[in-house]
Amino acid sequence: xxxxxxxxxxxxxxxxxxxxxxxxxxxxxxxxxxxxxxxxxxxxxxxxxxxxxxxxxxxxxxxxxxxxxxxxxxxxxxxxxxxxxxxxxxxxxxxxxxxxxxxxxxxxxxxxxxxxxxxxxxxxxxxxxxxxxxxxxxxxxxxxxxxxxxxxxxxxxxxxxxxxxxxxxxxxxxxxxxxxxxxxxxxxxxxxxxxxxxxxxxxxxxxxxxxxxxxxxxxxxxxxxxxxxxxxxxxxxxxxxxxxxxxxxxxxxxxxxxxxxxxx
Amino acid sequence: xxxxxxxxxxxxxxxxxxxxxxxxxxxxxxxxxxxxxxxxxxxxxxxxxxxxxxxxxxxxxxxxxxxxxxxxxxxxxxxxxxxxxxxxxxxxxxxxxxxxxxxxxxxxxxxxxxxxxxxxxxxxxxxxxxxxxxxxxxxxxxxxxxxxxxxxxxxxxxxxxxxxxxxxxxxxxxxxxxxxxxxxxxxxxxxxxxxxxxxxxxxxxxxxxxxxxxxxxxxxxxxxxxxxxxxxxxxxxxxxxxxxxxxxxxxxxxxxxxxxxxxxxxxxxxxxxxxxxxxxxxxxxxxxxxxxxxxxxxxxxxxxxxxxxxxxxxxxxxxxxxxxxxxxxx
Numbered sequence: 008x009x010x011x012x013x014x015x016x017x018x019x020x021x022x023x024x025x026x027x028x029x030x031x032x033x034x035x036x037x038x039x040x041x042x043x044x045x046x047x048x049x050x051x052x053x054x055x056x057x058x059x060x061x062x063x064x065x066x067x068x069x070x071x072x073x074x075x076x077x078x079x080x081x082x083x084x085x086x087x088x089x090x091x092x093x094x095x096x097x098x099x100x101x102x103x104x105x106x107x108x109x110x111x112x113x114x115x116x117x118x119x120x121x122x123x124x125x126x127x128x129x130x131x132x133x134x135x136x137x138x139x140x141x142x143x144x145x146x147x148x149x150x151x152x153x154x155x156x157x158x159x160x161x162x163x164x165x166x167x168x169x170x171x172x173x174x175x176x177x178x179x180x181x182x183x184x185x186x187x188x189x190x191x192x193x194x195x196x197x198x199x200x201x202x203x204x205x206x207x208x209x210x211x212x213x214x215x216x217x218x219x220x221x222x223x224x225x226x227x228x229x230x231x232x233x234x235x236x237x238x239x240x241x242x243x244x245x246x247x248x249x250x251x252x253x254x255x256x257x258x259x260x261x262x263x264x265x266x267x268x269x270x271x
Numbered sequence: 272x273x274x275x276x277x278x279x280x281x282x283x284x285x286x287x288x289x290x291x292x293x294x295x296x297x298x299x300x301x302x303x304x305x306x307x308x309x310x311x312x313x314x315x316x317x318x319x320x321x322x323x324x325x326x327x328x329x330x331x332x333x334x335x336x337x338x339x340x341x342x343x344x345x346x347x348x349x350x351x352x353x354x355x356x357x358x359x360x361x362x363x364x365x366x367x368x369x370x371x372x373x374x375x376x377x378x379x380x381x382x383x384x385x386x387x388x389x390x391x392x393x394x395x396x397x398x399x400x401x402x403x404x405x406x407x408x409x410x411x412x413x414x415x416x417x418x419x420x421x422x423x424x425x426x427x428x429x430x431x432x433x434x435x436x437x438x439x440x441x442x443x444x445x446x447x448x449x450x451x452x453x454x455x456x457x458x459x460x461x462x463x464x465x466x467x468x469x470x471x472x473x474x475x476x477x478x479x480x481x482x483x484x485x486x487x488x489x490x491x492x493x494x495x496x497x498x499x500x501x502x503x504x505x506x507x508x509x510x511x512x513x514x515x516x517x518x519x520x521x522x523x524x525x526x527x528x529x530x531x532x533x534x535x536x537x538x539x540x541x542x543x544x545x546x547x548x549x550x551x552x553x554x555x556x557x558x559x560x561x562x563x564x565x566x567x568x569x570x571x572x573x574x575x576x577x578x579x580x581x582x583x584x585x586x587x588x589x590x591x592x593x594x595x596x597x598x599x600x601x
Contacts, residue, residue: 063490066494068490068493068494087496088493088496088497088498089496090496091496092494092495092496093496095494096494097490097491097494099488099490099491099494101488102488102491103355103487103488104487105355105356105357105486105487106351106357106486106487106536106541107536107541108487108541112542116483116484116487116491116495117495119480119481119484119495119496119497120495120496122480124477124480125477127274127275127544168491172495
């Protein structure tokens with residue numbers, strides 16, 4: 008059934024000839040991708056280049072214009088919604104809070120796919136929720152109303168909610184939005200830790216190529232016109248490729264072994 | 272987040288309040304009865320006037336009030352989830368407007384009572400299909416589009432109602448106005464509404480945690496495994512059906528669907544596993560109490576119960592709004 012029917016477990020996520028279109032415009036064409044457990048992949052591209060649409064397509068939220076997606080060896084159509092929710096999670100760009108809720112309640116909604124129809128969240132779920140809140144630096148705010156949080160705190164709460172879902176594949180849409188520098192680093196170190204300790208896979212839409220180079224093993228560049236480029240971050244992320252990607256000249260600066268890009 | 276035990280305790284006390292309100296409603300009126308007499312009348316021992324009054328007048332009316340209040344409150348809670356808007360109520364999508372047009376047209380043409388009910392129900396369903404068809408026109412189904420379409424259809428129905436009121440002959444006007452304001456004295460058998468309320472609750476309760484996620488946003492709900500499209504269709508259809516049934520039994524009764532979910536939310540939190548059944552119990556209680564007051568306040572004359580729910584509802588609602596300005600609307 009699977010593309011590589013070998014002894015190993017199938018990759019977390021495989022795409023074959025995947026196309027993403029919005030309003031008749033093809034943003035990504037013939038994308039072939041494979042992500043194994045423990046791997047981290049950064050998606051970079053200009054505004055409107057299809058990062059969010061691609062992530063939503065990979066999450067099974069919108070149909071692919073063409074091609075095939077397999078989550079843990081099977082297309083989304085063969086996963087029950089609840090089963091898929093135990094395998095992959097998505098950090099969306101916007102979070103709506105139409106009705107009042109506390110921070111702890113919001114973190115607990117990540118436990119939904121692990122609860123039966125008539126179950127209520129138990130002590131174990133609450134322990135998980137409190138632990139992930141602490142890991143994103145929100146310990147002590149459990150009883151706060153969500154609408155009293157700052158933008159960065161709300162973003163970290165959304166990340167905590169995703170962590171309490173405990174999927175194998177994390178799709179993160181600009182997880183660093185609204186975060187200050189120290190929390191940006193904290194979040195990316197969390198990503199690295201989950202990738203190594205839990206063998207989770209991460210696909211992360213980012214705007215900071217330096218953080219992508221430092222924290223993600225692989226990078227996918229989306230040019231917005233259907234073209235894409237994918238490979239190890241150290242090879243794909245060059246001054247030339249990034250200058251073309253963003254339509255603005257970038258220069259590479261070396262600091263010992265570390266490479267940095269700055270806008271020229 | 273309430274624990275399961277706390278939720279059961281709250282539901283138990285609300286059920287007690289509902290039973291008490293029904294008991295008071297059975298005992299009060301032009302013929303006052305003692306609790307013992309009411310009980311004997313219920314089990315059929317009490318002959319004479321008291322038994323007759325309880326069994327064929329007060330009990331059907333109290334049960335109709337219970338069912339309508341429960342249906343409207345449940346429909347309101349569901350509409351607030353569907354539109355992700357705390358200000359939504361069962362009438363916001365034009366359903367009661369359609370029902371009013373149907374019922375008033377039946378009155379205008381002097382049709383018998385049965386056809387009046389058919390007119391109200393048909394009007395409600397027609398408005399519901401019209402709103403859904405128009406809002407679904409281009410395939411997308413955002414709550415803004417749904418809300419706008421509903422408000423426009425409701426406005427159109429309002430104009431038709433005003434037109435019919437202005438050309439109606441004098442002797443029909445009073446009946447029409449009473450119907451528009453909500454009136455349980457016309458209620459026939461309460462059983463169909465009660466059965467639909469129980470069946471509807473049984474349909475909704477298994478999905479209450481999913482609905483709570485839906486109220487927080489489609490994307491996150493879908494990612495967490497909630498079948499969003501099917502669920503939205505289900506609650507749209509159910510909320511419309513509940514409203515149509517309630518309007519059919521008692522005319523258009525305002526504010527129950529809007530304020531009861533808010534009162535429960537304030538008192539017990541926003542967990543839909545508790546909010547949905549608690550709204551049914553509280554809505555039933557409120558309407559039974561309002562209808563009892565409508566019967567006895569200026570006895571022997573009766574007031575339309577919709578006037579009382581609105582008079583009780585407006586100050587409570589304004590108080591809630593001024594208390595929580597930051598929570599009104601997405």
